[in-house]
Amino acid sequence: MTPGINAQDGFLTSHVLEAVDVPEPELIAEFLGSPDDIIECPTPAQRLVFGPTRRRIPEIWDVDNPAQVGVVQNQDSYAQGVAAQRPFYFDHIRPIARQVLDEYYQLTGRRYDFIEGYRLEDADYVIAGMGSMVENAEAAADYLRETRGLKVGVLNVTFYRPFPGPEIVAALLGKKGVAVLERVDQPLAEDLPLVREIRAALDKAVENGRVAAGRKAGTYQLPYPEYPVIRSLKQRPPVYSGSYGMGSRDLQPEQLIGAVENMLPDGPQRRLFYLGIDFVDEDTPYESRRKLQEQLLRDYPHLAELSIKGSENPNLLPEGAVAVRMHSIGGWGAITTGLNLTSTIYDLLGVHVKANPKYGSEKKGQPTAFYAAFAPERIRVNCELRTVDVVMSPDPNVFKHSNPLAGLKEGGVFIWQSSETDPQRVWESIPPFAQREIKRKGYKIWYLDAFKIAREEATNPDLQLRMQGNVFQGAFFRASPLLEKHGLDRETLFEAIHTQLQRKFGRKGAQVVEDNLRIVKRGFEEVHQLDPSAFEITQPDGRRQTRPLPLFAQPSPDTQTPLTAGDRFWDQTALYYANGQGSDVPADPFIAHSVIPAATSVFRDMTSIRLEYPEFILENCTGCAKCWTACPDMAIPGLVVRIRDLLAKAVDRIPHNGAPPRMAELIDELESRCRALLKEADKKDSALEYHGMAGIVELAFNDIVAGIDDPAQVQALRAELPAVKQVLEDFPVAITQPFFSLPERRNEGDGALLAITVNPEACKGCMECVEVCPDNALRAAPQTEEAVARLRRGWEIWEEMPDTPPEYIKIANLDEGIGTLSSMLLTKRNYLSMKPGDGACMGCGEKTAIHLFIAAVHALMIPRVEQHVEYLNDLISRLDQEIRNEEARLRSPADPAVLGQRLGA
Numbered sequence: 001m002t003p004g005i006n007a008q009d010g011f012l013t014s015h016v017l018e019a020v021d022v023p024e025p026e027l028i029a030e031f032l033g034s035p036d037d038i039i040e041c042p043t044p045a046q047r048l049v050f051g052p053t054r055r056r057i058p059e060i061w062d063v064d065n066p067a068q069v070g071v072v073q074n075q076d077s078y079a080q081g082v083a084a085q086r087p088f089y090f091d092h093i094r095p096i097a098r099q100v101l102d103e104y105y106q107l108t109g110r111r112y113d114f115i116e117g118y119r120l121e122d123a124d125y126v127i128a129g130m131g132s133m134v135e136n137a138e139a140a141a142d143y144l145r146e147t148r149g150l151k152v153g154v155l156n157v158t159f160y161r162p163f164p165g166p167e168i169v170a171a172l173l174g175k176k177g178v179a180v181l182e183r184v185d186q187p188l189a190e191d192l193p194l195v196r197e198i199r200a201a202l203d204k205a206v207e208n209g210r211v212a213a214g215r216k217a218g219t220y221q222l223p224y225p226e227y228p229v230i231r232s233l234k235q236r237p238p239v240y241s242g243s244y245g246m247g248s249r250d251l252q253p254e255q256l257i258g259a260v261e262n263m264l265p266d267g268p269q270r271r272l273f274y275l276g277i278d279f280v281d282e283d284t285p286y287e288s289r290r291k292l293q294e295q296l297l298r299d300y301p302h303l304a305e306l307s308i309k310g311s312e313n314p315n316l317l318p319e320g321a322v323a324v325r326m327h328s329i330g331g332w333g334a335i336t337t338g339l340n341l342t343s344t345i346y347d348l349l350g351v352h353v354k355a356n357p358k359y360g361s362e363k364k365g366q367p368t369a370f371y372a373a374f375a376p377e378r379i380r381v382n383c384e385l386r387t388v389d390v391v392m393s394p395d396p397n398v399f400k401h402s403n404p405l406a407g408l409k410e411g412g413v414f415i416w417q418s419s420e421t422d423p424q425r426v427w428e429s430i431p432p433f434a435q436r437e438i439k440r441k442g443y444k445i446w447y448l449d450a451f452k453i454a455r456e457e458a459t460n461p462d463l464q465l466r467m468q469g470n471v472f473q474g475a476f477f478r479a480s481p482l483l484e485k486h487g488l489d490r491e492t493l494f495e496a497i498h499t500q501l502q503r504k505f506g507r508k509g510a511q512v513v514e515d516n517l518r519i520v521k522r523g524f525e526e527v528h529q530l531d532p533s534a535f536e537i538t539q540p541d542g543r544r545q546t547r548p549l550p551l552f553a554q555p556s557p558d559t560q561t562p563l564t565a566g567d568r569f570w571d572q573t574a575l576y577y578a579n580g581q582g583s584d585v586p587a588d589p590f591i592a593h594s595v596i597p598a599a600t601s602v603f604r605d606m607t608s609i610r611l612e613y614p615e616f617i618l619e620n621c622t623g624c625a626k627c628w629t630a631c632p633d634m635a636i637p638g639l640v641v642r643i644r645d646l647l648a649k650a651v652d653r654i655p656h657n658g659a660p661p662r663m664a665e666l667i668d669e670l671e672s673r674c675r676a677l678l679k680e681a682d683k684k685d686s687a688l689e690y691h692g693m694a695g696i697v698e699l700a701f702n703d704i705v706a707g708i709d710d711p712a713q714v715q716a717l718r719a720e721l722p723a724v725k726q727v728l729e730d731f732p733v734a735i736t737q738p739f740f741s742l743p744e745r746r747n748e749g750d751g752a753l754l755a756i757t758v759n760p761e762a763c764k765g766c767m768e769c770v771e772v773c774p775d776n777a778l779r780a781a782p783q784t785e786e787a788v789a790r791l792r793r794g795w796e797i798w799e800e801m802p803d804t805p806p807e808y809i810k811i812a813n814l815d816e817g818i819g820t821l822s823s824m825l826l827t828k829r830n831y832l833s834m835k836p837g838d839g840a841c842m843g844c845g846e847k848t849a850i851h852l853f854i855a856a857v858h859a860l861m862i863p864r865v866e867q868h869v870e871y872l873n874d875l876i877s878r879l880d881q882e883i884r885n886e887e888a889r890l891r892s893p894a895d896p897a898v899l900g901q902r903l904g905a
């Protein structure tokens with residue numbers, strides 16, 4: 001009859017995995033009944049409207065009893081309709097809700113109420129809230145009682161409507177303080193919603209107290225008879241209002257402790273505060289942020305007081321718990337792996353479990369995390385686990401964007417995906433700050449190549465990622481302390497896993513079960529332990545470096561306001577994200593606008609989320625354009641380069657001390673000899689094989705210096721050659737028909753080379769380009785430090801190279817050329833008309849389509865816009881000139897007409 005909402009707070013209650021006893025569906029069906037059950041009308045108003053009985057869910061649209069429903073009501077009837085709802089319907093809700101709670105208790109033995117209290121009776125201080133924070137608060141209350149002797153209790157408001165005012169007042173009477181925590185902020189309201197209601201309820205009890213003051217019981221009528229009577233203001237607790245967890249932000253124990261510490265006699269006693277948000281980052285390593293803060297604190301001196309921090313962030317998991325954190329990449333099946341592991345452990349050990357992924361929409365290709373805890377008693381902590389016993393990282397690049405060892409307990413276990421087989425190399429791939437930490441805290445380091453195992457075992461490439469997760473499951477059981485703790489041996493473990501797999505995959509056949517078991521076993525067998533004491537710290541320790549402005553960061557569009565200035569955004573905000581501290585960006589006047597300056601997605605660097613990169617095999621490239629047209633991330637542009645421009649760039653990069661490189665004088669000759677060699681190499685069945693310009697230049701160079709008699713000059717020239725070759729190796733170019741053979745044949749000197757260059761900051765490693773390349777000119781290569789360094793050098797050169805000359809873009813003949821759209825994309829401006837660096841999934845086809853559309857519009861419209869601007873500028877300058885001429889003419893006394901005018905005036 002009256003609509004109701006069963007609300008859950010976002011994320012945690014929807015994503016947590018834990019064992020719960022759910023009443024049998026039949027029992028719930030019995031309790032709820034069927035919509036077409038005929039029931040007795042429970043209220044006089046309903047009996048008037050429906051008669052003595054009605055359908056459980058009344059049929060409003062009924063052809064036998066036609067009526068208009070939900071019509072627009074004007075003032076003549078609307079007000080009465082609204083007012084009538086209170087006495088005839090809403091006022092019945094409270095007793096009916098009470099009756100329903102009692103019936104549910106009778107049926108299931110489970111007692112629910114309008115509010116629930118935890119250690120409230122003797123509590124001095126109360127944390128009040130709703131939803132998933134309540135369990136956290138209970139654990140924090142126990143901790144504060146045990147460690148500090150503070151009597152803290154928790155009020156769980158389970159009903160918001162009807163608001164349980166009388167019950168709440170009764171629970172809070174006489175408390176020294178109540179901190180009401182809400183996942184919301186309402187800046188212009190008198191209070192946040194729950195605080196508002198609680199204050200209103202307390203106020204009613206105070207009004208009762210005023211009426212009752214000095215009067216004998218029975219001689220007066222209370223204005224709010226169902227509410228308690230507050231006779232002395234001492235009984236009315238001070239109310240503190242805290243905003244936390246907005247947008248499903250994590251709530252750490254530290255924040256709950258801060259909320260209690262705030263209420264203590266020696267606490268700051270702030271009536272309104274934020275938890276988990278900083279307005280001032282006192283330790284900010286970023287200069288620009290420091291300056292902004294100084295300015296803000298001058299104008300808003302109270303800023304730092306807006307947020308409250310607890311004095312500690314204790315681990316509130318039960319005694320004997322094992323906490324695990326997993327670092328992975330969106331799309332690699334981290335959630336499935338985490339959930340499978342949790343289910344296996346629950347089935348195997350029968351312990352209490354709780355697991356959840358890090359909040360945030362899991363983006364394919366972006367770093368993500370998963371948390372799980374296993375304990376002998378109920379786990380009440382609902383948050384990201386900061387203190388853990390085991391860290392697993394299927395992500396081999398984890399150290400490049402996070403610190404996976406953060407919060408790992410002394411002697412903890414770290415299991416890492418590594419393709420290295422030599423322990424020394426594994427150790428060297430750990431950054432020095434982490435090596436130091438490993439030694440200092442006695443971490444146990446395990447490594448395995450789960451990708452290799454998955455590749456070898458997966459019958460279908462799509463299964464590889466899931467398989468990798470299963471491999472890690474096996475590794476976890478070998479490396480973590482769990483088996484030992486529970487006295488389980490290898491056989492029992494695999495027997496249990498076999499039973500679980502049988503239950504899960506049995507329907508798919510014995511082979512599937514055996515395949516999965518074999519993979520888990522391989523993970524168990526093939527994970528190796530590293531002995532950190534056998535190795536030295538590889539380099540002096542140091543703080544993590546602040547990332548410089550990315551190579552690809554094009555100047556932002558001209559902007560007049562700081563709000564939309566890209567460089568400000570980079571310095572004050574994006575740097576936090578670039579260094580893995582996105583949640584730590586302080587609240588400032590810019591972030592309040594939720595404005596992201598245009599094109600700043602280029603600040604993102606995808607290097608650490610890629611395992612493989614597309615390697616260009618220039619010998620095979622035909623210039624078909626498929627790669628640069630298909631790439632969704634604008635990460636592999638084609639660029640046509642004139643031989644002379646390429647040589648000039650290579651020579652330009654020769655290190656020199658002011659004087660121009662000697663090789664500069666040879667450029668003309670180098671170009672003509674290189675061209676001749678390229679033409680030779682381009683011939684069918686030529687003995688000269690083309691493997692890149694470095695080889696061609698070396699041949700041409702040797703020819704030239706053979707004709708120079710002065711050995712000193714030859715030696716000086718030869719000293720410059722390696723630098724030239726390095727550029728040509730870093731920036732590979734191909735001989736292709738559309739850009740070299742055909743133009744050169746048509747007109748000698750017109751042949752140019754095609755560069756296919758990967759932007760290492762933009763490429764997400766989706767391998768779409770590899771897939772579409774029909775000539776095997778691109779292949780997926782494992783990413784190494786050296787490969788990344790080479791890609792970065794190559795991209796720097798791409799940025800410095802002149803744009804594709806226009807004559808290579810207007811390819812009208814499709815038999816010779818590559819198609820108009822692909823051809824348009826050869827222009828840097830068109831190719832980069834859409835900026836990379838977004839959070840879309842790897843290989844996103846929609847983005848390819850949008851890129852092509854934007855590039856086409858850009859290619860067609862920008863020249864017109866430029867033309868029009870030129871036309872307007874010309875008009876303006878001519879008008880300006882006319883005005884000046886006229887002004888000069890008017891000023892000239894020689895003009896008799898003007899003179900006459902002036903005299904007349």
Ligand code: SF4
Pocket residue numbers: 613614630631632633634635636758762763764765766767768769770843
């Ligand atoms: S791997 Fe994917 S993102 Fe990288 S260049 Fe190729 S298509 Fe573009």
Ligand code: SF4
Pocket residue numbers: 620621622623624625626627628756772773774775776777778
């Ligand atoms: S690399 Fe492959 S897809 Fe790209 S232009 Fe060359 S042949 Fe075509």
